Structure formats: structure tokens, C-alpha cells
Amino acid sequence: MQDNKSKINWFPGHMTKALREMEVNVKAVDVVIYVLDARAPYSCLNPKFTKILGAKPIIFVLNKADLADDSQTKLWQQYFAKTGNICITLNSTYTNSGKVIISAIHTLAQKKLNKYANKGVNITLRAMVIGVPNCGKSTLINNLCGRYKAKTGDKPSITRNTQWVKLENMIELLDTPGTLWPDFSEKTATNLAIINSVKDDIVDQGELCIDFINFALKTYKTEFLSRYDLQDEDITAVEYLEKICDRRKFLLKGEPDYERAARAVLDDFRKCRIGKITLDRYDSIVRE
Ligand SMILES: Nc1nc2c(ncn2[C@@H]2O[C@H](COP(=O)(O)OP(=O)(O)OP(=O)(O)O)[C@@H](O)[C@H]2O)c(=O)[nH]1
Numbered sequence: 001m002q003d004n005k006s007k008i009n010w011f012p013g014h015m016t017k018a019l020r021e022m023e024v025n026v027k028a029v030d031v032v033i034y035v036l037d038a039r040a041p042y043s044c045l046n047p048k049f050t051k052i053l054g055a056k057p058i059i060f061v062l063n064k065a066d067l068a069d070d071s072q073t074k075l076w077q078q079y080f081a082k083t084g085n086i087c088i089t090l091n092s093t094y095t096n097s098g099k100v101i102i103s104a105i106h107t108l109a110q111k112k113l114n115k116y117a118n119k120g121v122n123i124t125l126r127a128m129v130i131g132v133p134n135c136g137k138s139t140l141i142n143n144l145c146g147r148y149k150a151k152t153g154d155k156p157s158i159t160r161n162t163q164w165v166k167l168e169n170m171i172e173l174l175d176t177p178g179t180l181w182p183d184f185s186e187k188t189a190t191n192l193a194i195i196n197s198v199k200d201d202i203v204d205q206g207e208l209c210i211d212f213i214n215f216a217l218k219t220y221k222t223e224f225l226s227r228y229d230l231q232d233e234d235i236t237a238v239e240y241l242e243k244i245c246d247r248r249k250f251l252l253k254g255e256p257d258y259e260r261a262a263r264a265v266l267d268d269f270r271k272c273r274i275g276k277i278t279l280d281r282y283d284s285i286v287r288e
């Protein structure tokens with residue numbers, strides 16, 4: 001990954017439509033719930049949202065925190081909280097974990113709630129849930145409503161249309177399709193592909209895995225070597241991948257099956273089998 005221009009240029013039509021709908025719907029909501037994958041929260045920031053959201057109060061959710069490096073999540077949590085918004089660290093697959101979001105919605109809409117309460121009127125609060133594909137928006141909505149109302153799945157672009165979901169406590173949530181932007185940087189593209197926010201079939205899995213191994217050797221070497229029972233040697237990422245082929249007997253006509261090994265390593269990362277890993281390193285991104 002040498003050049004700065006991304007080799008991934010993926011911006012399907014349904015995302016343009018989703019962004020247009022967000023632009024309309026944002027006017028009807030009190031709060032925006034901006035879901036970020038805790039393993040790459042900075043890479044998940046969609047520059048297209050800045051203009052769409054304007055000054056709307058935001059609840060940043062560092063989701064999939066159960067898969068991310070806790071010390072990095074803590075730093076990112078403080079970083080997003082410093083923007084004057086609320087930032088919550090979450091595992092949306094854990095039943096009822098999202099309750100803290102309800103209190104956050106009430107906090108951000110307190111003025112409006114008080115105004116109507118004084119008139120003796122109960123009002124419905126509305127929130128729009130946004131984020132890159134596969135970061136857990138629909139899972140979070142299901143968690144909050146306690147039922148499977150929004151379709152979920154472990155690959156990107158499961159939600160294709162915006163959908164309102166009513167909660168019991170006078171709150172309505174708008175599920176939106178995951179959106180990307182057309183011109184992301186090489187680093188962002190790589191991170192989004194590693195966390196499976198970009199479809200696997202448009203990215204060379206071998207190259208992606210080599211990028212991941214290079215990162216892991218720099219930042220999580222012990223965890224990486226231990227997962228594949230490898231020795232610390234002065235060899236390249238490709239040579240490490242070859243050793244994994246050897247260990248796992250991933251062979252094709254007697255030759256190392258790099259593609260299969262690459263998919264296995266990426267799957268191990270995504271299922272947290274290598275360890276709790278954060279790709280976006282706070283210190284190298286945020287220089288205060
Ligand atoms: N470990 C873990 N997995 C999660 C969490 N939240 C969601 N997932 C999983 O991530 C995958 C994607 O979840 P979705 O809710 O479909 O993601 P989405 O953001 O709605 O995706 P799109 O609709 O495609 O944009 C599913 O397999 C979920 O089970 C979490 O906090 N922790």
C-alpha cells in the first residue's frame with residue numbers, strides 16, 4: 001500500500017439515495033446516533049455527514065467494543081466526548097446494553113422535553129442512526145427495542161432502505177443503510193475493508209491480508225505469532241502467510257494457497273480470534 005490514492009472505489013447507487021434521504025430526515029430528528037466501529041472509529045467518519053448533520057446533537061457510539069483494544073477505545077471515547085457530544089462505548093449484541101443510549105437521547109433533548117412537559121404534552125423523540133456499512137446500526141436498534149425489527153447480517157449493505165422503528169418509551173429510531181464516500185484515502189479504505197465495511201468481493205483479499213499482517217507485526221506481534229504458533233523471525237508478511245499455509249495445510253496442487261490463508265486470517269481478526277485489536281491508533285492519528 002504505497003500510493004495515497006485508494007484502489008477501492010466503491011460507492012453504489014443506493015448509498016447516494018440513502019445520503020439524500022438522510023438530508024431530508026435529519027430535519028425531523030432530535031438526535032443523531034452516529035455508530036462507529038470501535039476497531040477503526042476514525043476511519044468510520046464519513047466526511048459526507050458533516051454538512052448533512054449541521055449542528056444536530058450527536059451520540060457517538062463506539063460499537064463492537066468487545067472486539068477492540070480497551071486502552072485505545074478509552075482514548076477514542078475521550079476524543080469524541082471532547083467534541084461536545086456524547087460518546088458511548090458499546091457491545092450491541094449484549095442484551096439490553098443499549099439502555100444507556102435512551103438516557104443519552106433524553107439528556108440531549110431535555111430542553112424540548114421540559115418545554116412540552118410544562119404544557120402537559122408527552123412527545124415522541126426521534127433519532128436517526130447512521131454509520132458505515134456493517135458497523136452494527138440495525139443490531140443496536142434491535143437491542144434498543146428488544147425485538148428483531150431491523151434486518152442484520154455479518155456482511156456489509158444488509159439494510160437497503162431507511163426504516164422507522166418504534167420503541168416503547170416514546171422514541172422512534174430511523175435505521176439507515178450503511179454509507180461510504182467515493183474518495184477515501186488508502187489507509188481508510190484498507191481499514192474499512194479489514195473490518196468488512198467494504199464488500200470482500202471488490203477487494204483483493206491477499207493484498208488486504210498482507211496489509212493486516214504488516215500492521216499486526218508492528219502493533220500486536222505477540223498476539224499474531226501466538227495465534228498461528230509462529231516464531232518471531234526476520235521475514236516478510238508474505239513469508240509469514242506462507243508459514244500459515246504450511247501450518248494449516250492450506251495447499252493447492254502442492255503449492256501454498258495464499259488466498260485461502262488470507263481469508264482465514266481476516267476472518268480470525270473479524271471474529272476476535274487473534275485478540276482485541278484496534279486498527280486506528282489514537283496517538284498516530286490525533287496529535288494534540
Ligand atoms: N461482536 C459484536 N458484533 C456486533 C456488534 N454489533 C453488531 N455486531 C455484528 O455485526 C454485524 C453487522 O451488524 P448490522 O447491525 O447488520 O450492521 P449495520 O450497520 O446495520 O450494517 P448495514 O445495514 O449493512 O449497513 C452482525 O453480524 C452483528 O451481529 C457488537 O457490538 N459486537
Ligand SMILES: [Mg+2]
Binds near residue numbers: 137139152176
Ligand atoms: Mg443495517
